[in-house]
Amino acid sequence: MSGTRTRRPRGDAQRNRERILAAADEAFREQGTGASLEGIARQSGVAIGTLYGHFPNRRALSAALLRERHAALFEFGGELPERASALDALGEWMGAVAVHAAAYRGLAALLMESLDDEASELHEACGRMAAITEALLTAARETGAVRGDVTAADVHALMNAAAWMREQVPEEQAEHLLGLLVNGLRPGGEAGEGRRSGPRR
Amino acid sequence: MSGTRTRRPRGDAQRNRERILAAADEAFREQGTGASLEGIARQSGVAIGTLYGHFPNRRALSAALLRERHAALFEFGGELPERASALDALGEWMGAVAVHAAAYRGLAALLMESLDDEASELHEACGRMAAITEALLTAARETGAVRGDVTAADVHALMNAAAWMREQVPEEQAEHLLGLLVNGLRPGGEAGEGRRSGPRR
DNA sequence: TGCCAAGTCGAGGGTGCCTCGACATATTAT
DNA sequence: ATAATATGTCGAGGCACCCTCGACTTGGCA
Structure with a gap:
């Protein structure tokens, strides 16, 4: 024994x-x-x-490399709700994720596909990211600062798109573009299948 | 002779x-x-x-493949100013380019880098795209429907980001995301280095 | 008909992915 | 110390891909 x-x-x-x-x-x-x-x-x-x-495989290597980085990101995300406005918190979160996902060229695409791919080593991390996104988004929506038709999946896509752009343009412009993305979440031009609707009646 | x-x-x-x-x-x-x-x-x-x-090389092949497609795109872009609102025209243009750039996975990135790379076989096409973007953007800005700090380069980046997302999410969601991007161009939350500012004045 | 520019061929050298059996060695038990 | 062995390490080898280049073929023309 x-x-x-x-x-x-x-x-x-x-x-x-x-x-x-x-x-x-x-x-x-x-x-x-x-x-x-x-x-x-x-x-x-x-x-x-x-x-x-x-x-x-390559993804396992990436995942190992990202583990600590992810921990820091999640901690930051957890503290955000105490910040000023809910929209600001969401915006900061999107910025943080975008910076994170732009650490390595190609990472944004990896994160994007790992959200649904249970076999991916990054799947769990994506899940935790999604949970934080969901929380911040809900809070922002409740203040009426965000359109009602925006889902967490949308925000996930937008954050990663921001990261993708960050890979291709100077940092300053990337920052500006992020501002435009966040601005797009605000109520205003609800696409609408027929009804024009306001966030909550 | x-x-x-x-x-x-x-x-x-x-x-x-x-x-x-x-x-x-x-x-x-x-x-x-x-x-x-x-x-x-x-x-x-x-x-x-x-x-x-x-x-x-690979790019020459892509460029040849895209030539006719580009012609159609440019023609469409040229007719757009006669459409309803300037913002709608810009939105439609962005959608058309996004669909175009999502034809092949990876094309958006190619178009993105070809805008500045004079050696690229796609450079000229990007230039023409940029000219159309510029025209539509200016018109939209003059109606006050678009923020003053949005450049043609920004729109170029956003269109390609939309294409990138289109490669990763279902078409329906992609369409919705495009709506959010366009919405972000509208006046509202001018980033601002310090000053909070209103759109104009 | 025959010349020859234009076009075609595919071996070959380089790089990268990933697997697998042979080999080495740090740790543990004696 | 020494042996036993689980745990690691090694790198050749099979496969795919990129791209080049000299030898060869062929369609157009006089």
């Missing part, structure tokens, strides 16, 4: 894992989530097989 | 060119602009070298 059912993880494995993560962060930052995994392995001084031993 | 300075182009070349374009259209449609060129060559029953003989 052994007390420790599993061996302690090997020290070299832990070291390698960390070196791979460091190299991957640098590569993804510079070349996007499509960066060469062989290059990352090379950079970490590890064989390609070792990299795959630690991370079975 | 020959009258015809150049030989008539060979018939087989013309035929091959067309078969390549047809295969490329199908492949891009299904797999995005990143589809395998070797696969396209295979599909057209042509050797890979032949494909490269006709189109020196």
Whole structure:
């Protein structure tokens, strides 16, 4: 009857894992989530097989890389409701997510598809993001600052679109564009299948 | 002194060119602009070298594929000013471009970077798109329906973001999201560096 | 009919993805 | 210490793709 059912993880494995993560962060930052995994392995001084031993695929690697980052994001999101106006809180949240999702080129697309894909390593994180979005959106809607026909899924898409744009234009313009996106949530030109409607009668 | 300075182009070349374009259209449609060129060559029953003989690179192929499509788009854009409200015209234009840029996954990104890249085969098309955008935007701004701080570059980014989203969500939602984007152009929450400001005055 | 520019071919060198069996070694038990 | 073995590591190898280039073929024309 052994007390420790599993061996302690090997020290070299832990070291390698960390070196791979460091190299991957640098590569993804510079070349996007499509960066060469062989290059990352090379950079970490590890064989390609070792990299795959630690991370079975590209998404697993991204997910590991994003774990802490996500934690910080969620914490920030949790504190937002105490902020000034509900619309401001929502806007800040969208900005934070957009910045986050623009960390690596291609990440926004990854997050976008992971919302519905249960198999994705990023699915859980997306779920938590969605919950925060939902809460902030509901609060904003209740103050009448946001159109009634805007869903959390819409906001998710818009945040990621903001991140996508951030990959393509200078930061200053990206900031401005985010302002336009948030502005679009406000009541005004309800598309409307027939009825014109105001947010809540 | 020959009258015809150049030989008539060979018939087989013309035929091959067309078969390549047809295969490329199908492949891009299904797999995005990143589809395998070797696969396209295979599909057209042509050797890979032949494909490269006709189109020196992927962008040239996309550009050829888009030429007619672009012509139709520009014509539509030219007629728009005669439409109802200036804001509606702008909205319709944005929708048309978004649909266009979502024809192939990845095209929106291509169009985005081609606006500034003079070397791109798509640069000219982007320029014409920008001119139309500019005209419609100016008209809309003059009616006071659009915020003063919105530039044509902003609209370009937004249209392509709409296309990007269209690649990721169901069509119906995409349509709705476009409505939100257009709504964001309207006066209301001018970002403002410090001053809160009203739209004009 | 025959010349030859225009077009076609596909091997080949480079890169990347991912798998898998052989091999190495850190940890634990003796 | 030493051996036993679970845990890691290695990198060749099969496959796909990109793109180039020299050898070859063929359609248009005189």
